[in-house]
Amino acid sequence: MSSAFDVLWVEKYRPRSLKEIVNQEDIVKRLTKFVEERNMPHLLFAGPAGTGKTTAAHALARDLYGDSYRQFVLELNASDERGINVIREKVKEFARSRTPPGIPFKIIILDEADNMTSDAQQALRRLMELYSASTRFILIANYPSKIIDPIQSRCAFFRFQPLRKEDVVERLRFIADNEGVEYEDDALETIYEISEGDMRKAINILQSAAALGRVTVDSVFKVVGMARPREVRDMLKAALDGEFEAARTMLRRIMIEYGLSGEDIVRQIHKEIFGNELKMPEEQRVLIADYLGEIHYRLVEGSDDDIQLTAFLAWLTVLGRHAS
Amino acid sequence: MTKRLPWVIKYRPKRVEEVVNQDKAKQALIPWIEAWASGRKPAKRAALLYGPPGVGKTSLVEAIAREYGFQLVELNASDYRRDVDIKRIVGSAARKRPLYGRSLIILLDEIDGIAPREDAGGLKALLEVIRDTENPIVMTANDPWKEQLRPLRDSVLLVEFKQLATGHIVRLLERICKAERLYCEKEALKYIAERSMGDVRAAVNDLEAVAEGYGKVTLSLAKVLVRGRDKSIDLWRTLNSIYYAKYAWQAKKAVTSSEEDYETLLAWLNDNTYKKYREPEDLYRAYDALARASLFLSRAKYKGHWSMLSYVFDLMGPGVAFARVKGQVARERFSYPERIKLMAQLRQVRETREALAGKLAERILASKATVKREVIPFLTAIFRNSRDPTMPARIALGYNMTREEVKLLAGARAEEILKAAERIRKARPEEERESGEEQAVKEARQVKPTGLDAFLGLGPRGGGGPSRGSRSSRSTRRGRRRGRS
Numbered sequence: 001m002s003s004a005f006d007v008l009w010v011e012k013y014r015p016r017s018l019k020e021i022v023n024q025e026d027i028v029k030r031l032t033k034f035v036e037e038r039n040m041p042h043l044l045f046a047g048p049a050g051t052g053k054t055t056a057a058h059a060l061a062r063d064l065y066g067d068s069y070r071q072f073v074l075e076l077n078a079s080d081e082r083g084i085n086v087i088r089e090k091v092k093e094f095a096r097s098r099t100p101p102g103i104p105f106k107i108i109i110l111d112e113a114d115n116m117t118s119d120a121q122q123a124l125r126r127l128m129e130l131y132s133a134s135t136r137f138i139l140i141a142n143y144p145s146k147i148i149d150p151i152q153s154r155c156a157f158f159r160f161q162p163l164r165k166e167d168v169v170e171r172l173r174f175i176a177d178n179e180g181v182e183y184e185d186d187a188l189e190t191i192y193e194i195s196e197g198d199m200r201k202a203i204n205i206l207q208s209a210a211a212l213g214r215v216t217v218d219s220v221f222k223v224v225g226m227a228r229p230r231e232v233r234d235m236l237k238a239a240l241d242g243e244f245e246a247a248r249t250m251l252r253r254i255m256i257e258y259g260l261s262g263e264d265i266v267r268q269i270h271k272e273i274f275g276n277e278l279k280m281p282e283e284q285r286v287l288i289a290d291y292l293g294e295i296h297y298r299l300v301e302g303s304d305d306d307i308q309l310t311a312f313l314a315w316l317t318v319l320g321r322h323a324s
Numbered sequence: 325m326t327k328r329l330p331w332v333i334k335y336r337p338k339r340v341e342e343v344v345n346q347d348k349a350k351q352a353l354i355p356w357i358e359a360w361a362s363g364r365k366p367a368k369r370a371a372l373l374y375g376p377p378g379v380g381k382t383s384l385v386e387a388i389a390r391e392y393g394f395q396l397v398e399l400n401a402s403d404y405r406r407d408v409d410i411k412r413i414v415g416s417a418a419r420k421r422p423l424y425g426r427s428l429i430i431l432l433d434e435i436d437g438i439a440p441r442e443d444a445g446g447l448k449a450l451l452e453v454i455r456d457t458e459n460p461i462v463m464t465a466n467d468p469w470k471e472q473l474r475p476l477r478d479s480v481l482l483v484e485f486k487q488l489a490t491g492h493i494v495r496l497l498e499r500i501c502k503a504e505r506l507y508c509e510k511e512a513l514k515y516i517a518e519r520s521m522g523d524v525r526a527a528v529n530d531l532e533a534v535a536e537g538y539g540k541v542t543l544s545l546a547k548v549l550v551r552g553r554d555k556s557i558d559l560w561r562t563l564n565s566i567y568y569a570k571y572a573w574q575a576k577k578a579v580t581s582s583e584e585d586y587e588t589l590l591a592w593l594n595d596n597t598y599k600k601y602r603e604p605e606d607l608y609r610a611y612d613a614l615a616r617a618s619l620f621l622s623r624a625k626y627k628g629h630w631s632m633l634s635y636v637f638d639l640m641g642p643g644v645a646f647a648r649v650k651g652q653v654a655r656e657r658f659s660y661p662e663r664i665k666l667m668a669q670l671r672q673v674r675e676t677r678e679a680l681a682g683k684l685a686e687r688i689l690a691s692k693a694t695v696k697r698e699v700i701p702f703l704t705a706i707f708r709n710s711r712d713p714t715m716p717a718r719i720a721l722g723y724n725m726t727r728e729e730v731k732l733l734a735g736a737r738a739e740e741i742l743k744a745a746e747r748i749r750k751a752r753p754e755e756e757r758e759s760g761e762e763q764a765v766k767e768a769r770q771v772k773p774t775g776l777d778a779f780l781g782l783g784p785r786g787g788g789g790p791s792r793g794s795r796s797s798r799s800t801r802r803g804r805r806r807g808r809s
Contacts, residue, residue: 004748006718008699011687049698054689077691112691200690204702211710226709227701244607245598252666258704259673259732264696298615302622306666307594311615314598314608321604 009207010200013175015052018059023167024052027158031056035063038103042128042137044152046144047160050198056160057109057138064107065100072100077111084120088127095131105136114141121148128154162197165189171199172206176215181206183215190217194224225277229258232268233277239313240280240320247313255306262305266296269312284323291315331532332525335500340387343380344492349373352483354388360427360460361392368481370454370461372435374468375485378523381464385431394429394460410449418457428459436465436473451475469668490657493517493527500531507540515546521560521658559584559592560658566593566645567600567653575641586636590618591661593644599659603651613643673732680729687723700733707733707741717744 015021018035021028034040045053062069074094081087091108099106116124128137128151139155141147172188175181187209195202208223209215231254239247254260260268269292272278273285295312299305337343340350353373359366373381389396397417417430432450454461468477494510494517501508513531520527534541565578582589597610617639624632677700681692684699707716707730720730720741730745731738 004718004751005722006715007722008684008688008703008719010699014689049694058689075689077685079691079693080685201698204699208702208705211706211715213711223702223705223709226705229704242604244604248598252662256666256669256673257735259670259677261674267697295615298619298622301619302626303615304590304618304622307590307611307618308615310594311611314604314611317604318608
């Protein structure tokens with residue numbers, strides 16, 4: 001508490017070793033076996049966000065190689081890398097690097113692998129074969145059905161279940177106590193409900209609520225609302241109230257102040273439409289979602305975000321007028 | 325016989341107070357000049373005055389030079405663009421030490437005339453000259469947001485000049501009419517002022533042209549004589565032809581015969597249609613047409629279906645023209661699209677966000693996309709709403725955040741948090757810092773050594789947003805060293 005530096009609690013309280021992972025007992029047992037045998041096949045970790053897939057992969061590697069494990073691990077993220085060619089180059093380079101003492105392979109962690117196209121996955125499969133003598137892949141995915149069969153059949157499959165309520169609340173309690181944060185028990189349960197078993201989200205909510213003071217059910221809801229820029233809601237309200245020009249000014253401010261892209265803003269709008277802060281007739285929510293989807297698709301096609309969203313606001317202005 | 329001066333020169337503002345409607349610009353520029361005048365060199369050695377043409381950029385510099393006793397050396401940047409020229413001509417003026425008598429202000433006009441590729445060396449040379457200058461360098465530009473001016477933007481004092489309102493220009497024209505004892509109809513002056521679109525120089529030239537030909541200025545004469553003079557007038561015509569079109573072909577012809585490219589035209593329509601149409605339904609139809617035009621444009625551009633361009637024109641012209649079913653066309657002035665400025669600002673924040681996401685992704689073990697979607701929103705909530713600024717300040721230190729990154733997360737609260745971070749950093753001696761960090765950052769530090777200098781923008785990685793003063797003084801030192809060796 002007296003330290004000058006702080007980090008996000010999701011980083012600070014991440015389990016470093018398989019032993020520290022409290023939930024997912026079956027998975028931990030099987031993984032620990034690989035560590036004991038100092039050998040493993042390619043692995044596929046699947047399951048919803050925030051259930052510990054990436055954490056387990058890193059913990060496994062640390063248990064295998066020790067604290068300086070990162071030199072024997074190549075971390076790739078399919079959503080951040082620019083295409084399979086970049087991945088191929090990095091894998092090639094990494095396969096040539098120094099091998100760890102006593103263990104005949106290095107590990108490549110490929111996160112969000114289900115974001116790869118099936119063509120890219122075919123190329124990935126060839127890579128896995130080509131370098132199988134010196135490397136093992138840990139593929140991480142939310143939706144295993146999006147991983148092509150030839151890859152699935154080459155991997156040991158691990159399904160991560162959504163975390164149980166007790167597990168999440170217990171962990172939140174541990175963190176809160178350790179950080180000297182005051183809290184209501186109900187608040188921790190509320191955090192679990194909102195985060196739907198996603199530990200990363202739960203811890204982020206806890207830390208943000210703690211920044212406001214005592215963690216209460218109210219402060220939890222408040223902070224979840226804050227995490228969506230209020231301005232998006234205000235912009236929608238202004239448009240629905242017929243204030244097109246004001247809404248348009250807000251749109252530009254949001255883009256500049258938060259650095260959000262058109263697609264980011266579309267996502268925020270989508271959340272607001274089905275949130276409870278924005279009051280409107282229920283059938284209107286459906287209409288808006290429909291039109292928003294069209295705008296979203298145009299943005300994906302490469303159309304100009306400023307013009308598309310401005311048109312969306314002009315449409316909302318008319319919609320709001322008809323409703324009133 | 326006295327030489328007859330053109331009115332734009334004759335009636336140029338002589339004193340600072342005569343430059344109208346630019347109080348903000350004066351407030352920024354004058355203290356900077358005063359610093360030079362008193363022998364203290366400000367951290368930024370050059371200033372860039374920007375704004376639409378004819379709003380008083382050059383005039384203000386001249387007036388300041390006169391009032392503060394500087395000698396003005398004017399160089400037209402478009403004449404000296406090769407790096408050798410810049411080094412030779414600008415550089416020698418910049419190095420001149422004011423021994424006795426008056427010191428110099430170096431004025432470089434039209435700096436945005438520098439072309440991105442051909443003159444790249446010139447810009448680099450200019451940056452070097454700025455770094456080493458002994459005298460204030462003042463530059464002017466209409467559009468400072470051009471990509472190639474980016475390095476320049478970072479190392480100069482940016483001073484914005486506002487576009488003038490019609491009223492300001494009318495008053496100035498009236499003053500000239502009085503001084504010249506000229507018969508002027510108020511309506512005519514208003515007409516001239518409106519057509520000038522905020523450009524004083526253009527308005528004065530038009531006034532002089534009418535007066536010279538007829539000895540008086542009436543509305544009917546002004547209407548005959550005053551015509552479009554530059555591309556903004558072409559745009560103005562195109563837009564009017566669209567908004568007032570009676571037939572679809574007229575609106576389409578307005579688009580296809582415009583000299584502007586369709587993207588510029590789209591930007592103008594996007595920024596002016598809501599001023600011209602007032603009925604929400606009209607507006608909706610107009611912006612829907614623009615959005616669809618933009619969609620067809622992206623199909624043409626990114627998918628190579630160039631035959632789609634025709635539909636872009638259809639929707640931009642007739643689509644906007646016949647969106648107006650109910651209302652009248654409002655009598656509003658056209659304005660320059662903010663788009664270019666917007667894009668430059670956007671690029672900057674997006675880059676900051678990308679860099680921050682990368683930094684966090686590595687430590688939190690998630691993709692940048694996930695960090696942007698799920699972590700940055702909560703960090704923003706913490707930075708903007710925490711009860712106590714020390715909590716975000718400690719996180720800022722923990723992740724080595726740059727100034728720009730803190731600003732992105734904290735918005736209006738950035739200064740408060742940066743100060744808190746500075747206090748914490750000062751209060752903690754080296755060894756305590758170590759123990760404080762140990763808990764969780766240890767692992768991360770193996771990957772990326774934590775350097776406080778980076779936070780303050782002094783370290784090698786602090787390029788994202790160091791305090792400007794420290795950076796420019798550092799590069800000055802470096803430049804000097806190189807100069808000697």
